[in-house]
Amino acid sequence: MQAQALAAALSPRLGRTEDMAGIAAFLFSDDGEWINGQVWSICGGMHLRG
Incomplete structure (x- = not known):
């Protein structure tokens, strides 16, 4: 799960x-x-909105 979270985040x-x-x-x-x-x-870019 950590690898998936890091792959999805901008941080x-x-x-x-x-x-x-x-x-x-x-x-x-x-x-x-x-x-x-x-x-x-405050999510490290996980929920970036355009």
Whole structure:
């Protein structure tokens, strides 16, 4: 399953906990204070939309 996921994704690796932690830290920081009401797909390119 891992090989299939990597073949389908644009990212060269599987996701890590740190990937989500970095995004959460950004959103809770002063830099992210104007971001609200958005839906982000954080999937390494698995669900790329055109």
